[in-house]
Amino acid sequence: MTDDPRAEKFLELFNKGREFTEELLRENERLRGRIAALEERFREIAEENKDFSGRYAEIEEQNNNLASLYVASYQLHSTLDFREVIDVVQEIILNLIGAKSYAILLLDENTRELRTVAWDGEELMPGIDTLCIPLGSGMLGMVAASGESYYLHQDPKSGALSLDRPLAAVPLKIKDQVIGAIAVYKLLVQKEAFTAVDYELFALLAAQASTAIFSAKLYSESERKLNTIQSFLNLLTTS
Amino acid sequence: MMMNNAKFLIVEDSPTMRQLIAFSLRRFRNAKIIEAVDGVDALRKLSGPDKIDLILTDINMPVMDGLKLVSLVRQTAGLKDIPIIIITTEGAEEDRERGLALGANAYIAKPIQSSHLIRTISELLAV
Numbered sequence: 001m002t003d004d005p006r007a008e009k010f011l012e013l014f015n016k017g018r019e020f021t022e023e024l025l026r027e028n029e030r031l032r033g034r035i036a037a038l039e040e041r042f043r044e045i046a047e048e049n050k051d052f053s054g055r056y057a058e059i060e061e062q063n064n065n066l067a068s069l070y071v072a073s074y075q076l077h078s079t080l081d082f083r084e085v086i087d088v089v090q091e092i093i094l095n096l097i098g099a100k101s102y103a104i105l106l107l108d109e110n111t112r113e114l115r116t117v118a119w120d121g122e123e124l125m126p127g128i129d130t131l132c133i134p135l136g137s138g139m140l141g142m143v144a145a146s147g148e149s150y151y152l153h154q155d156p157k158s159g160a161l162s163l164d165r166p167l168a169a170v171p172l173k174i175k176d177q178v179i180g181a182i183a184v185y186k187l188l189v190q191k192e193a194f195t196a197v198d199y200e201l202f203a204l205l206a207a208q209a210s211t212a213i214f215s216a217k218l219y220s221e222s223e224r225k226l227n228t229i230q231s232f233l234n235l236l237t238t239s
Numbered sequence: 240m241m242m243n244n245a246k247f248l249i250v251e252d253s254p255t256m257r258q259l260i261a262f263s264l265r266r267f268r269n270a271k272i273i274e275a276v277d278g279v280d281a282l283r284k285l286s287g288p289d290k291i292d293l294i295l296t297d298i299n300m301p302v303m304d305g306l307k308l309v310s311l312v313r314q315t316a317g318l319k320d321i322p323i324i325i326i327t328t329e330g331a332e333e334d335r336e337r338g339l340a341l342g343a344n345a346y347i348a349k350p351i352q353s354s355h356l357i358r359t360i361s362e363l364l365a366v
Contacts, residue, residue: 095349
């Protein structure tokens with residue numbers, strides 16, 4: 001203690017200043033802790049954001065495929081005219097699958113052979129317009145016999161493709177009954193290879209195409225029979 | 240900012256592709272979609288009462304192809320400023336360059352990704 005009031009005042013101020021500084025240091029320490037916690041949270045959120053962004057892209061892709069599938073299914077079942085159904089299948093293979101050279105083959109129940117009914121890109125793969133493959137013979141025949149899809153897992157530009165060794169082949173089947181197959185030989189120049197999602201989409205589209213082709217065939221057959229019966233009845237009633 | 244109530248003209252001979260593109264365009268609120276099956280049909284619709292905000296056209300079409308359509312639109316007063324997106328199976332670099340040189344604003348190769356199409360349109364219609 002001192003008698004000098006100024007010194008006492010100074011000491012008092014000094015102590016207050018010290019307390020204030022100590023309080024600031026404690027506050028500083030607290031804030032450091034909060035910053036560290038916030039940084040940690042920021043890192044977590046950035047990680048979550050990255051995860052959400054990946055999931056968003058995945059959902060976008062699925063959404064895209066669902067839209068393609070919806071549109072394809074709608075178009076395939078919008079007509080019972082066999083030729084129109086085949087035209088839609090061709091549009092799908094070109095525009096949604098991205099195939100430049102392909103063949104759609106149907107199974108002839110009498111001869112048990114797969115025959116081309118529609119194709120494109122003949123100049124890239126000569127002979128695809130007249131394919132005639134016995135069931136169970138070669139890669140395409142095996143696809144139809146087994147009902148299992150086939151994908152060539154190699155660089156599509158390697159040039160090792162042949163009429164019986166396409167880039168991909170999917171069976172056209174209704175439940176276990178195979179009615180034909182789609183063979184893809186070349187993809188569009190901008191599509192380097194099939195992706196995992198393409199396999200799924202291709203198989204789903206083939207399933208939709210199968211029922212549409214089958215329905216259209218049945219319808220045209222029943223129409224033909226109906227016309228025959230009608231003609232016969234007309235003949236009976238007029239004679 | 241994305242434009243609402245936009246009017247889109249889809250020029251495409253494939254009904255499947257027209258429907259798929261129209262399906263993607265439903266993301267734009269109150270979008271009006273007009274469809275044409277070839278270039279001539281598109282020009283007829285462009286001269287109609289609807290003021291088109293954006294044209295999406297294929298290249299390979301009967302009667303009049305997409306490149307001819309782009310070229311004619313760019314030479315026509317009242318139409319020449321409409322943004323045009325070419326959507327086609329012709330994905331080679333020289334095809335892209337030709338399309339853009341004729342005046343298309345964007346070039347998208349099929350198979351289309353809906354998100355890519357929406358992004359491209361949003362950029363072109365951004366105000």
